[in-house]
Amino acid sequence: MRCSQARRLFIDFCEGELSGDLLNRLKSHLDACPRCRQQLRSLQRTLAVLREVEPAPAPPGFWEHYLVEVRRKIDAKNRSRWLSRLVPSLGAAAAAILLVFLLLTGRQKEQNPLSVSWSTEQESIGYVAYLGTSVAESVDVVQVLGEKLLSSDEIASMESLYCPSEQMTEQITQIAEEMRLAYEAYYNPQKGGE
Amino acid sequence: MDNDSDILLVRRLKQGDERAFNQIVNRYQQRLYYLALRMVNDHEDAADISQEAFVKAYEGLSKFHENSSLYTWLYRIVINSAINHQRKKRLWAFLHLEDMKSLSGSPSGSPDKVLERNELADAVDKAIQELPEKQKAIFVLRYYENLSHREIAEIVGRSVGAVKASYFHAVNKLRKALARFVE
Numbered sequence A: 001m002r003c004s005q006a007r008r009l010f011i012d013f014c015e016g017e018l019s020g021d022l023l024n025r026l027k028s029h030l031d032a033c034p035r036c037r038q039q040l041r042s043l044q045r046t047l048a049v050l051r052e053v054e055p056a057p058a059p060p061g062f063w064e065h066y067l068v069e070v071r072r073k074i075d076a077k078n079r080s081r082w083l084s085r086l087v088p089s090l091g092a093a094a095a096a097i098l099l100v101f102l103l104l105t106g107r108q109k110e111q112n113p114l115s116v117s118w119s120t121e122q123e124s125i126g127y128v129a130y131l132g133t134s135v136a137e138s139v140d141v142v143q144v145l146g147e148k149l150l151s152s153d154e155i156a157s158m159e160s161l162y163c164p165s166e167q168m169t170e171q172i173t174q175i176a177e178e179m180r181l182a183y184e185a186y187y188n189p190q191k192g193g194e
Numbered sequence B: 001m002d003n004d005s006d007i008l009l010v011r012r013l014k015q016g017d018e019r020a021f022n023q024i025v026n027r028y029q030q031r032l033y034y035l036a037l038r039m040v041n042d043h044e045d046a047a048d049i050s051q052e053a054f055v056k057a058y059e060g061l062s063k064f065h066e067n068s069s070l071y072t073w074l075y076r077i078v079i080n081s082a083i084n085h086q087r088k089k090r091l092w093a094f095l096h097l098e099d100m101k102s103l104s105g106s107p108s109g110s111p112d113k114v115l116e117r118n119e120l121a122d123a124v125d126k127a128i129q130e131l132p133e134k135q136k137a138i139f140v141l142r143y144y145e146n147l148s149h150r151e152i153a154e155i156v157g158r159s160v161g162a163v164k165a166s167y168f169h170a171v172n173k174l175r176k177a178l179a180r181f182v183e
């Protein structure tokens, strides 16, 4: 048996999965080959060390609240479906613009709300397409964007929008329509006029 | 009642018995959390990934077929989410030219947590985090979760042969990464 063949059997050997002829051939190779013996020993020690290190324990109270947290997430998802219902009537693009708008008005920017670094046209389209696939997933994106662009208070106010009242939904629908027009004017200035 | 088989719990849940879902969560919360933690090495992210896996399971229950086992299904959700999560994080770090070290999990969390865990534990975490994502998944499922090659193949969508080869490579990388602790 060659060293390379022997070494390919080490894991099966450590897991106790070798038997019969193969096991005997490996053993006689090990008897004759100090380098393979050394490598096997280091493999066994590595596996022992990996077993020995326990993952850091979860913080106190974590398990007590785990189920409640799962239930809360299920409820939150059910509530966020209002936005999914909004999408077919507005179109994915408008919904995306709405989200961008919500992100940016939170910052009270003087400049055009669409002219942040990532909103070159391609990126916006990519972003819209991404949001279009699933509004639920866009929540992730918004949170990631939020972490970079918004303060924690602004994120909190964004999050509250995911379970708004009916009246708020109406307002948002209205804002989205305004945003759609603003978006069109921004990208087709000659058509939209000054 | 807590001894109901997974299949029975799934049937009860499909019939609208919400308590069955609570039992499923109680039964698997630790396994899913620690699986996610091994994958992403961050408590908050692991909590989120494992809890979201239950949410997805709850919502996708009608897609669950009784000929596969509940835990391989749950494991698959966690592994896929963890891999996506790491990719997103990497992409985000790349776009923002952030310190990539945070990805391989330099000691995080409260200072006393860092004190509690020693140098060896950090080296192990780091070595595991540096494996390619699928290889990491295969290693964790095999070594820590004791799943069979066939179950792992089902979860990660690779052949049994490819799973075995990946595991072999993972263990050898870990041996090299941890050499100074074991030689």
Ligand SMILES: [Zn+2]
Pocket (backbone or CB within 6 Å): A002, A003, A004, A006, A029, A033, A035, A036, A037
């Ligand atoms: Zn040899």
